[in-house]
Amino acid sequence: ALPVKLFDSLACGRPVVATNCKETAEILVKYKCGLVSDFTPEDLAEKISQLLLNREEAAEMGKNGRRLIEEIYNWDNMAKKIIKIIGEKS
Numbered sequence: 001a002l003p004v005k006l007f008d009s010l011a012c013g014r015p016v017v018a019t020n021c022k023e024t025a026e027i028l029v030k031y032k033c034g035l036v037s038d039f040t041p042e043d044l045a046e047k048i049s050q051l052l053l054n055r056e057e058a059a060e061m062g063k064n065g066r067r068l069i070e071e072i073y074n075w076d077n078m079a080k081k082i083i084k085i086i087g088e089k090s
Helices: 004-011 022-030 041-053 055-071 075-089
Strands: 016-019 034-037
Touching (some): 004 055, 034 041
Parallel strands (some): 016 034
């Protein structure tokens, strides 16, 4: 299950730092729209610092996240997937 707040953050064009939760981490890595942190305060701080110190990298990740929402994870596409699944079950 993916948290809706992930998509809200990506839609804002901001890179996301998340802990290594399977589905969220897969999206961040696959689409290069954020960083994945271990479950430690030190690693979380390191990932946030990495983005603050590398503004160009952070901006690129933000653009990737925004593009992801515009092209894949939007309500139109999600509705089409649901309709397709319902149609296959009928």
